[in-house]
Amino acid sequence: MEFVSSWCNNGVLPPSYVHPSETRPGNLVVPPGTSIPVIDFAGHDRNQIIQKILKAGEEYGFFQVINHGVSETLMDDTMDVIKEFHAMSGMEKQRECSKDPNGSCKLYTSSLDYPAEDFHYWRDALIHPCNPAEECIKFWPEKPTRYREVIGAYSVEMRKLSSRILEIICEGLGLEKGYFSSDLSENPKIIINHYPVCPDPSLTLGLSKHKDPTVISLVLQGLIPGLQVLKDGQWISVQPHPHAFVVNIGYLLQIISNGKLNGAEHRVVTNRNAARTTITYFVFPTNESLIKPAKVLTNEQNPPLYKDCKFSDFFTAFLSRAVEPCT
Ligand SMILES: O=C(O)CCC(=O)C(=O)O
């Protein structure tokens, strides 16, 4: 199993990457008009921001934030470092991701279960934990030389920004203060996706339709489009917005909000002219966390739509592609 980036320059899309006609993107032109809300954190008062986030979470399960307080220099440095990482040779990447005997840094191609796939995905990826920093960072890559410094600083900022967004959602949903600043957000992970230039984007995918198994996810997607969200049965593109973060309601928040917020399905299409590299901060709970609809959001008229379930069980069901775990 070789990384796509190691052989993609031969200009051929191997048959195992050609997806069936029902799931391949085909026509890559997505309908204009419906666009994912862009929320300006500096432009509104707190109540307006709460309302905008809740509305976007209900209607799209996605929104973008601008003027979020994260330094643009750090965002640019992060983009540079992740591109440099994926530009290294396969052997070098393997070596830099093998420092933990327990395998906490996972480098892979397509999905975590390549041998079981019917069709492969046009992407290489690295995922690793980022909290607590002092336990994780010593296993991260040391090449590119600034990896630990930059991704370490980036993780700190993502923890702050995700907590801020979750506090807003907490208040908007009427949950008790600090609901998410608990075991529900204690095990965040960084995932770095790389989608090389692809000879025929109409036939393949970078990532198939999925919901994230997270509370929320924060994506830095750079300037190359590729991320699409399923809205009312149609794929719409998440238009790149310089220095914005794309925020995505995960399936866990859909459960906790008892279906009020929508863990939206999304996918990634590839690009014929430009490679795309993205970094996502996944807000994950600890394995022992109990995932369940918040009590204040259920009553006789609104019975719980999901069963209580331990995060580790949810995740196992999710990986086995159970369509709606915890129902
Ligand atoms: O690369 C992207 O734009 C999104 C990646 C994503 O959806 C994921 O890693 O779950």
Ligand SMILES: [Fe+2]
């Ligand atoms: Fe995702």
